[in-house]
Amino acid sequence: MANVPADLLYTPEHEYVRKTSDPAVVEIGVTDYAQGELGDIVFLDLPKAGASFERMGVFGTVEAVKAVSELFCPLSGVVVESNAALDSDPGTVNRDPYGAGWMVRLRVSNPSEFGTLLDAAAYQARIGS
Numbered sequence: 001m002a003n004v005p006a007d008l009l010y011t012p013e014h015e016y017v018r019k020t021s022d023p024a025v026v027e028i029g030v031t032d033y034a035q036g037e038l039g040d041i042v043f044l045d046l047p048k049a050g051a052s053f054e055r056m057g058v059f060g061t062v063e064a065v066k067a068v069s070e071l072f073c074p075l076s077g078v079v080v081e082s083n084a085a086l087d088s089d090p091g092t093v094n095r096d097p098y099g100a101g102w103m104v105r106l107r108v109s110n111p112s113e114f115g116t117l118l119d120a121a122a123y124q125a126r127i128g129s
Contacts, residue, residue, distance in 0.1 A: 001129050002033035005098055009114065010123035011074045016098065017117060020105070025080055027102040030062065030071070033127045035097045038064035041090045046082040046103055053077065055113050059104065062093070075113045077106040
């Protein structure tokens with residue numbers, strides 16, 4: 001059964017959003033369910049700081065042994081930081097998707113978009129766990 005932390009928000013496309021100590025900045029990554037479906041992650045293509053994205057725009061790709069999948073930005077905003085540690089060890093996403101496996105930190109440009117995200121119960125219902 002997939003781990004779905006109650007304190008995160010989710011997209012139907014299996015990205016998560018974690019609020020940080022800065023209310024304007026969030027961490028984004030893929031869910032435990034997503035990494036499990038993908039299998040062993042071997043490469044990530046993530047944006048550089050300063051890149052801006054609209055809600056649900058493609059912000060990168062994740063390459064696994066099974067497939068290559070696009071990553072969708074849950075909220076509109078500007079990338080503050082990409083997780084450089086994933087360049088040398090993309091498998092961190094498999095081992096610790098909600099911790100060291102975060103992908104980008106995003107400065108949110110439209111806080112009203114938080115209302116489009118799923119809470120943990122709604123995401124669990126979506127994935128059937």
